[in-house]
Amino acid sequence: MAVLIRSVRGLLLLTCAAAGCELAVDGELGQVRCTEPEAYGPPACPEGQTCRWGVCLPLGAPLGYACSTDADCAPAAVCLGGLGSGAAEAPRCTRSCCASSDCGPPGAGHVCWAAPEGAGRFCRPAAELGRSAPGSAPARAKCDDGAQCRSGRCIKGRCFDLCCDDSYCAGEDKTVRCRAEHDAETDATSFVCGPAAGKGEPLASCEDGGGCASGLCVELKEGLRVCAAPCCSSRQCGQVPVGEKLQAVACAAGEAVREPACARLLPEGARGSVGAPCQADKECRSGICVKDPGSGSYCGDVCCRDADCGDTARFACRPASRGASWFLQCVRK
Numbered sequence: 001m002a003v004l005i006r007s008v009r010g011l012l013l014l015t016c017a018a019a020g021c022e023l024a025v026d027g028e029l030g031q032v033r034c035t036e037p038e039a040y041g042p043p044a045c046p047e048g049q050t051c052r053w054g055v056c057l058p059l060g061a062p063l064g065y066a067c068s069t070d071a072d073c074a075p076a077a078v079c080l081g082g083l084g085s086g087a088a089e090a091p092r093c094t095r096s097c098c099a100s101s102d103c104g105p106p107g108a109g110h111v112c113w114a115a116p117e118g119a120g121r122f123c124r125p126a127a128e129l130g131r132s133a134p135g136s137a138p139a140r141a142k143c144d145d146g147a148q149c150r151s152g153r154c155i156k157g158r159c160f161d162l163c164c165d166d167s168y169c170a171g172e173d174k175t176v177r178c179r180a181e182h183d184a185e186t187d188a189t190s191f192v193c194g195p196a197a198g199k200g201e202p203l204a205s206c207e208d209g210g211g212c213a214s215g216l217c218v219e220l221k222e223g224l225r226v227c228a229a230p231c232c233s234s235r236q237c238g239q240v241p242v243g244e245k246l247q248a249v250a251c252a253a254g255e256a257v258r259e260p261a262c263a264r265l266l267p268e269g270a271r272g273s274v275g276a277p278c279q280a281d282k283e284c285r286s287g288i289c290v291k292d293p294g295s296g297s298y299c300g301d302v303c304c305r306d307a308d309c310g311d312t313a314r315f316a317c318r319p320a321s322r323g324a325s326w327f328l329q330c331v332r333k
Contacts, residue, residue: 032056038108040065050074061093063103063110063123076306080122080319094122096305096317096328098164098232099139100151106134111152112162116186119253119260119327120319121162121304126152129185139169139193140176153185162192164232164304169193178230179215180261188258191230202229202262203240203249220249220265228261232304234286235273237262250287251302253327260302260327272299274310274330290320290331301330 034051036044045056052059060074061067067079073093081091097103097112103123104110110123111134126134131153132146139151139161146152149159163169163178175196183190197215200206203226206217212227219225220240231237231251239246245268252264267282276299278289284299291297300320301309309315309330320329 038062038105063093063095063108064125065093067091067093078316078318094124097121097123097162098304099161099168100134101138101168102305106136106150109133111150114162114183114186114188114190114259116188118319118325119258119302121259139163140173160192162190164191164230177213179213180209180230181215191259191261198227200227202227203238214261216261216263218261218263220263224265228263231260231262231302232308233274234262234301240265248285250285252287253302254325260304274299274301274315275332288329290329292332295332298332303328303330 032045033054034044034056036051039045039051040062041047041049044051048058049056050059050062061072062074063077067073068091070078073079077093077095079091080094082089098121100111103112109125109127111126111129111131112121113124113129114121126132134150134152135148137143137149137159139159141149141159142157143149143154143159146154148154151159151161153160166178169176169178176193177196178191179194179197180189181192181194183192196213197209198211198213200212206212206225206227209215209217211217214227214229216228217225218228224242226240234250237249237251239248247268248266248270249262250264250266251260251262253260264287266287270282270285270287272278272284278284278297278299281287281289283289286299286301288300289297290300303309303317306312306317309317314333315330316333317328318331319326320331
């Protein structure tokens, strides 16, 4: 959030982000005025500065630009490599996303993309993915071509986009849900906005995906199959009756579906929240104890963005390996 304040010294710009607020004083920092919103570097602004609110500011590189560390990137962005053409791909600024609307204004040309080799979504230039330059229409809006859609994708007359929960699919049609569906772009199953597959709500008993609104039915244990919803933290997953007791369900990635879903049954006593000290997975509400010999092991969790990890001053949502695959996980900064 930014607030422009007029004072006797000129223009004050108060810029606030998750890490705090910074005050820039016009004149003191030699700011240059500009007219192209979000333009980065020459000719609109000096090298390394972005046009924001009519002035050039040293906010860090926007999405898609080369970087060495997170500090090189604009607020809320991270520096990651290997996001499409293999681990050798040069690092650049990106951010995790749930849908293309998380990737800035359409004119910047970035869309939300599900990484095909792991459980994570990141903002990437639409042109690199063979998509149309994005428009503004949300998921499931009627379309003639991808240029009308915020995702840059129009499939069977409807804008096609990813989601993390039903809120990304809000609209006049109440039958549209965030559901598991095959994505031809990655040749894998992703959560996208589409018609509910069935009537079963999260954790309702099911026989197959056709009975679940999410289109996903998972087996938590032998004889216990439930509808699984997408999730961004284990806190969203609730409990199920097992015999005479209730047991917690965790958010898991790369199991029943590539992307995070409430799909893992936890043992009794799995209560530790993100950051709580632990010795074993069974102690954590997520079923994930992150081993850290240096400063002590702690409970992590599956996540979609930093805010899912609780204290963003201490924890961040970053790619982490677990076995042969990777997913986004809450880790210490």
